[in-house]
Amino acid sequence: MRANIEHQEKETGLDKLKWLVVLALFIIVVWGNFYFAEPNAIYQANTIVRVVVVGILAVLALILAATTSKGKQILVFAQESRQELRKVVWPTRRETIQTTLLIAMVTLVSSLFLWGLDNITIRIISFLTLY
Secondary structure (H helix, E strand, O other), X not given: OHHHHHOOOOOOHHHHHHHHXXXXXXXXXXXXXXXXXXXXXXXXOOHHHHHHHXXXXXXXXXXXXXXXXXXXXHHHHHHHHHHHXXXXXXXXXXXXXXXXXXXXXXXXXXXXXXXXXXXXXXXXXXXXXXX
């Protein structure tokens, strides 16, 4: 929540230009990856070179996106989420196994109960429809 309150900045013209460049970089990454992957491409690129270029352009686009006001808000949100995740108390291995076994047993008992109820219902209906 703090990220929304602290970073109530208006999007400037420079931010819009940055987002256009980010979009253009991602379009180039996608187009280039598909174009140079085709076997009939004029300049068939080596797979390693293609992966490196795609990775570099994608990282550049992400870094540029992080310099915008929305990008900064996302980074602050991610940092706050990470801090909250550290506060989570995770169950021990024993607690996890016990809970899993309990759920499996409840599922088994419930399914057996429903199977028995279904058989009783079928027998009652068949008894009533035969006579």
